Amino acid sequence: MASSASENRLLLSKIATNEKHGENSPYFDGWNKYNQNPFHLTENPEGVIQMGLAENQLSFDLVEEWIRKNPKASICTAEGIEKFRNVANFQDYHGLPEFRQAIATFMSKARGGRVTFDPHRVVMSGGATGANELVMFCLADRGDAFLIPSPYYPAFYRDLGWRTGVQIVPVDCDSSNNFKITKEALEAAYEKAQNNNINVKGLIITNPSNPLGTTLDKDTLESLVTFINQKNIHLVCDEIYAATVFSSPKFTCITEVIQNMNCNPNLIHIVYSLSKDMGFPGLRVGIVYSYNDDVVNIGRKMSSFGLVSSQTQHMLASMLSDEDFVEKFLTTSAKRLAKRHGVFTDGLEEVGINCLKSNAGLFCWMDLRRLLKDQTFDGEMVLWRVIVNEVKLNVSPGSSFKCVEPGWFRVCFANMDDDTVEVALKRIRAFVGQGKKAQEQAQVKSPKKRWQSNLRLSFSSSSRRFEQEGVSVMSPRMMSPHSPMPHSPLLRATT
Amino acid sequence: MRMLSRNATFNSHGQDSSYFLGWQEYEKNPYHEVHNTNGIIQMGLAENQLCFDLLESWLAKNPEAAAFKKNGESIFAELALFQDYHGLPAFKKAMVDFMAEIRGNKVTFDPNHLVLTAGATSANETFIFCLADPGEAFLIPTPYYPGFDRDLKWRTGVEIVPIHCTNSNGFQITETALEEAYQEAEKCNLRVKGVLVTNPSNPLGTTMTRNELYLLLSFVEDKGIHLISDEIYSGTAFSSPSFISVMEVLKDRNCDENFEVWQRVHVVYSLSKDLGLPGFRVGAIYSNDDMVVAAATKMSSFGLVSSQTQHLLSAMLSDKKLTKNYIAENHKRLKQRQKNLVSGLQKAGISCLNGNAGLFCWVDMRHLLRSNTFEAEMELWKKIVYEVHLNISPGSSCHCTEPGWFRVCFANLPERTLDLAMQRLKAFVGEYYNVPEVNGRSQSSHLSHSRGQSLTKWVSRLSFDDRCPIHGR
Numbered sequence: 001m002a003s004s005a006s007e008n009r010l011l012l013s014k015i016a017t018n019e020k021h022g023e024n025s026p027y028f029d030g031w032n033k034y035n036q037n038p039f040h041l042t043e044n045p046e047g048v049i050q051m052g053l054a055e056n057q058l059s060f061d062l063v064e065e066w067i068r069k070n071p072k073a074s075i076c077t078a079e080g081i082e083k084f085r086n087v088a089n090f091q092d093y094h095g096l097p098e099f100r101q102a103i104a105t106f107m108s109k110a111r112g113g114r115v116t117f118d119p120h121r122v123v124m125s126g127g128a129t130g131a132n133e134l135v136m137f138c139l140a141d142r143g144d145a146f147l148i149p150s151p152y153y154p155a156f157y158r159d160l161g162w163r164t165g166v167q168i169v170p171v172d173c174d175s176s177n178n179f180k181i182t183k184e185a186l187e188a189a190y191e192k193a194q195n196n197n198i199n200v201k202g203l204i205i206t207n208p209s210n211p212l213g214t215t216l217d218k219d220t221l222e223s224l225v226t227f228i229n230q231k232n233i234h235l236v237c238d239e240i241y242a243a244t245v246f247s248s249p250k251f252t253c254i255t256e257v258i259q260n261m262n263c264n265p266n267l268i269h270i271v272y273s274l275s276k277d278m279g280f281p282g283l284r285v286g287i288v289y290s291y292n293d294d295v296v297n298i299g300r301k302m303s304s305f306g307l308v309s310s311q312t313q314h315m316l317a318s319m320l321s322d323e324d325f326v327e328k329f330l331t332t333s334a335k336r337l338a339k340r341h342g343v344f345t346d347g348l349e350e351v352g353i354n355c356l357k358s359n360a361g362l363f364c365w366m367d368l369r370r371l372l373k374d375q376t377f378d379g380e381m382v383l384w385r386v387i388v389n390e391v392k393l394n395v396s397p398g399s400s401f402k403c404v405e406p407g408w409f410r411v412c413f414a415n416m417d418d419d420t421v422e423v424a425l426k427r428i429r430a431f432v433g434q435g436k437k438a439q440e441q442a443q444v445k446s447p448k449k450r451w452q453s454n455l456r457l458s459f460s461s462s463s464r465r466f467e468q469e470g471v472s473v474m475s476p477r478m479m480s481p482h483s484p485m486p487h488s489p490l491l492r493a494t495t
Numbered sequence: 496m497r498m499l500s501r502n503a504t505f506n507s508h509g510q511d512s513s514y515f516l517g518w519q520e521y522e523k524n525p526y527h528e529v530h531n532t533n534g535i536i537q538m539g540l541a542e543n544q545l546c547f548d549l550l551e552s553w554l555a556k557n558p559e560a561a562a563f564k565k566n567g568e569s570i571f572a573e574l575a576l577f578q579d580y581h582g583l584p585a586f587k588k589a590m591v592d593f594m595a596e597i598r599g600n601k602v603t604f605d606p607n608h609l610v611l612t613a614g615a616t617s618a619n620e621t622f623i624f625c626l627a628d629p630g631e632a633f634l635i636p637t638p639y640y641p642g643f644d645r646d647l648k649w650r651t652g653v654e655i656v657p658i659h660c661t662n663s664n665g666f667q668i669t670e671t672a673l674e675e676a677y678q679e680a681e682k683c684n685l686r687v688k689g690v691l692v693t694n695p696s697n698p699l700g701t702t703m704t705r706n707e708l709y710l711l712l713s714f715v716e717d718k719g720i721h722l723i724s725d726e727i728y729s730g731t732a733f734s735s736p737s738f739i740s741v742m743e744v745l746k747d748r749n750c751d752e753n754f755e756v757w758q759r760v761h762v763v764y765s766l767s768k769d770l771g772l773p774g775f776r777v778g779a780i781y782s783n784d785d786m787v788v789a790a791a792t793k794m795s796s797f798g799l800v801s802s803q804t805q806h807l808l809s810a811m812l813s814d815k816k817l818t819k820n821y822i823a824e825n826h827k828r829l830k831q832r833q834k835n836l837v838s839g840l841q842k843a844g845i846s847c848l849n850g851n852a853g854l855f856c857w858v859d860m861r862h863l864l865r866s867n868t869f870e871a872e873m874e875l876w877k878k879i880v881y882e883v884h885l886n887i888s889p890g891s892s893c894h895c896t897e898p899g900w901f902r903v904c905f906a907n908l909p910e911r912t913l914d915l916a917m918q919r920l921k922a923f924v925g926e927y928y929n930v931p932e933v934n935g936r937s938q939s940s941h942l943s944h945s946r947g948q949s950l951t952k953w954v955s956r957l958s959f960d961d962r963c964p965i966h967g968r
Binding site: 011012013014015016017021023055057060063064067076077078081084085087088089090091126127129130133137138139140141142144158159163232234266275278279280281282283284292294295298301302304305306307308309310311312315 | 551776
């Protein structure tokens with residue numbers, strides 16, 4: 001007898017059958033449109049350009065060169081094979097000592113050497129995804145909550161809350177002060193949680209910020225430290241974009257701040273990763289660094305669920321302890337990010353599109369409020385569908401980051417080559433230009449008509465169809481960074 | 496307010512158990528052939544170190560796999576970026592082919608039903624997250640791998656209820672034991688979601704019989720629950736009877752997608768034991784149920800396999816010449832090594848359960864106990880660790896219901912070290928107990944020891960799992 005689907009559902013856990021992984025949003029257009037029609041400079045120049053993926057692809061040449069020159073770093077080459085069996089056998093959750101040391105040193109260098117890190121506090125995890133979840137498992141029980149300033153990385157919903165049962169309480173930030181976190185916003189969020197009998201265990205910040213691309217200033221950081229100490233709650237600092245800071249102000253990490261303040265160190269925890277700074281998301285290197293000995297101890301035991309492959313540890317231990325290489329990489333990477341950022345933001349400015357002034361990250365926080373027909377999230381969705389379907393750029397709408405103001409979009413710039421950036425800018429110019437032209441025409445005909453509505457009319461009927469659909473605010477491509485990349489050459493399986 | 500979570504503050508990670516304490520003692524004073532000849536010999540670690548040379552020689556002949564290259568081109572960038580939780584297709588194909596080959600190609604696996612995880616540790620935890628809610632339970636035959644207390648219970652909040660197996664029938668699972676466990680769970684108001692077995696068994700070192708597998712299938716079918724078969728030792732079945740996978744039995748019974756139970760049978764696999772690569776963190780979940788596969792795939796985000804490692808192993812496991820040779824040679828060397836251990840133990844007057852798989856023997860030291868109690872077992876264990884300087888794993892840490900059994904590993908050390916360990920053991924037994932050599936029979940004999948003490952009345956010392964487990968611990 002075939003089992004019924006609903007009977008089977010009962011046999012699975014609530015976690016397996018609820019939607020709290022956040023990947024099932026009714027709206028897949030952006031992702032699917034890209035997958036169905038991916039841009040290629042020569043083979044598919046009319047395809048959708050992927051600008052929803054925060055990857056750092058600008059500096060692989062430096063790494064490849066290093067690998068070529070350092071065959072010993074691989075346990076599989078003739079030069080390195082003598083290490084094979086010991087490394088392959090090594091599953092100690094403390095990690096290879098040289099790996100931990102290299103990570104601590106690298107973290108320090110990524111912060112300009114202004115602070116140092118103790119290798120004994122380095123705990124491995126399955127990427128930053130695993131690190132964030134691990135920290136929650138250590139600090140909070142089911143039903144507890146963490147405050148998170150919005151806009152925030154959408155997958156936090158899954159990483160922090162799916163299996164842990166921890167709730168997210170957003171701390172609203174808006175453009176009135178460039179999305180800075182204010183004491184008032186923190187207090188308001190905290191009080192709201194208290195009034196709803198929600199037990200707040202901590203605050204989690206991303207610094208540099210995703211999606212804003214900005215670093216937190218020292219004053220803000222100090223006020224956050226004061227806040228969490230007053231409330232006796234934890235502060236988790238996700239610093240995975242630390243080395244993507246490409247212009248001033250320089251990055252101020254939490255370690256620097258607490259060194260000069262009266263702060264209970266047991267409340268301070270850092271999440272780190274090599275996925276963004278080095279461009280290594282596939283290698284799954286996540287780090288939890290805590291100033292709380294108990295968290296280090298327990299976190300280490302939990303790391304069994306997501307250790308870094310010893311093969312990868314071995315290679316990276318060698319790579320990241322090569323001081324010359326690290327110096328060269330960090331400097332060059334920052335330069336290239338700065339340049340790419342400049343090309344992109346200049347290109348946008350030319351057509352009157354502004355971005356939040358940023359100095360870090362792999363993306364810009366683009367202000368398209370004036371292009372909205374309605375200053376609502378519905379309006380934002382309408383514009384988004386136009387951008388995906390007509391302009392053929394997959395960008396990420398601010399609502400998916402829980403931004404409280406409609407009209408902001410995150411657009412990534414470091415996951416493509418220069419030529420593709422040019423094409424993207426050309427399309428944006430054309431799109432905005434068309435809008436302006438339509439506006440001028442409308443003003444000639446009927447000066448009172450808003451140009452935005454004519455902008456809408458200038459596109460195909462398909463865009464109108466989408467306006468009637470329900471609003472969903474998740475871009476699944478962003479929600480599930482581990483979704484298929486059907487155009488990776490690695491997916492053309494050979495048997 | 497408690498500053499850390501319950502997970503962080505109670506010891507439900509299980510790492511305070513004697514299983515791990517023995518390791519700690521070893522680490523303080525590890526044996527070294529030259530530098531520390533009196534140190535503790537590690538025999539509590541189920542690792543397979545016997546066949547690295549085969550992998551190393553393959554690597555020497557296949558440099559491309561090592562150098563992030565494919566067809567002469569560098570694919571480093573693509574690998575470094577590849578974080579798709581569906582895994583490298585070539586790797587998954589190679590994995591399922593390898594799994595089929597280990598099972599004599601009697602069954603095949605669909606790569607789209609395989610989910611990669613960071614080791615079997617992660618695979619087991621992920622399965623429990625998918626199949627059970629906090630406060631629900633899984634039944635597990637004793638003795639079982641001590642790490643299950645952490646892997647299955649810790650962060651999931653799910654309980655383990657033991658299925659008691661005893662020496663009376665070679666620790667095989669019986670219908671009675673299954674039913675009793677189920678009733679016990681009900682008595683404690685625990686909803687049973689499934690049974691988890693390890694086949695081949697850790698710590699027994701035996702493969703499950705066809706009868707046991709039929710029994711399990713009938714049981715889960717009848718109760719409408721899941722069956723997880725942890726088959727991470729499937730490639731270590733070195734002598735007869737040959738390994739039978741639960742998937743094979745499903746096939747025998749003509750169970751396919753038209754049968755309910757087909758969707759409720761799942762397999763855990765890993766390359767840590769068969770290939771001796773625990774450092775690479777390669778685990779896998781296999782399920783016929785699309786929903787389980789879908790949920791587990793998303794969850795694997797928390798512990799994906801490094802793309803660098805997927806690439807290397809994809810090349811390795813796709814080489815059928817290597818896999819064929821490896822499987823055969825692995826069996827041969829494990830068999831020989833086990834024989835050496837058994838004979839060494841016999842010389843010390845110690846026998847073990849007749850094992851045909853795994854990286855360890857299930858050793859019978861009941862006759863060396865001062866009394867038939869777990870206290871006596873601990874006493875003996877401490878002597879063995881602190882005086883004989885051998886780290887072996889006491890049965891109580893594996894939740895065995897009968898005192899006196901120990902798991903002793905044989906594949907994680909050189910042969911000469913194993914010989915030394917046996918010499919030490921023989922000397923110890925000779926000095927304390929004056930026990931004659933066993934004549935090679937696999938059944939243990941109850942010899943009274945030199946102190947002339949008779950066995951005290953058998954006291955049942957319940958491990959904490961035998962009582963109704965405390966929720967929220």
